[in-house]
Amino acid sequence: MLNNIRSKQAILIVAILLLVGFLFSRDVKGLVKPKDESGKMPTTAQPTVTQLTIEEVSSTAKNLISNVTAKDISALESKYNAASSVERIENAKQLAQKWDDLEQAAPSAMYLEVVAKGEPTLxxxxxxxxxxxxxxxNTQDSLVQPVMLQKANASFTSALAIDSTNNDAKTGLGITIVNGMGAPMQGIAMLMDVVKKDPKNLKANMNLGMFAIKSGQFDKAIVRFNDIISNIKASPDAYFFLATAYENLGKNNEAIDAYLNSKKLAANPTLSNFIDKKVTELKNKR
Structure with missing residues (x-):
């Protein structure tokens, strides 16, 4: 049984990694987790976090971009470091946008945190x-991940301190809690509250569906993703996770249909190759 669960975990993690960079959905680490004897999801302890500086995060990200672009970033950072407090916030906004344009979320987020601390708006x-x-x-670095998660949690907490009714902040905070910043059910309850008030909130619904998969509640995931597809947005990631849920229940025909819909909407060669292999595998199981 344990080997079967681990096998499903491996398949799902590989599949999710293929989606990173072009699908809306979040990467869920270790999607299928066994429940405890009471049938509840196990409580996740908060991670031990190593502090990281902007300089450290920036230095790592510069290894992933061209030397010319890295030099441009360094010049902006020198300007940022020499600036007055007011000018520094404006420079931080520029650096955050520059890093975001380069698809480097970690240093971009660090500079956005500087902006938020200087201009603490919702x-x-x-x-x-x-x-x-x-x-x-987006990172698999075991040191960087918990820092990013903790900072996300702190940022959404600060947002809710300004407006406790903001659904974006509540959704974000709920996601961080389920991923390790508290008891999972507390985060689920927060997301459910968002959906109750805003039934078509895509992000909250998507994450509730993914967390249903994560906890092995595949029937609930199927209901959730079918509702998303029918009433909110028929996206490639919604179809992909729907297929994943069907596959885990042995409903191979339904899984094949959902995978093919995901492939059609995404039109991504890497995902298409994965789905073609997956469909062939499922057809052989009929």
């Missing part, structure tokens, strides 16, 4: 939190 804290979550999704 929008600035939500932007910082959202970018930290993106950085959490």
């Amino acid at each position: 929008n600035n804290w939500v932007l910082a939190g959202t970018r930290f979550l993106k950085a959490f999704d």
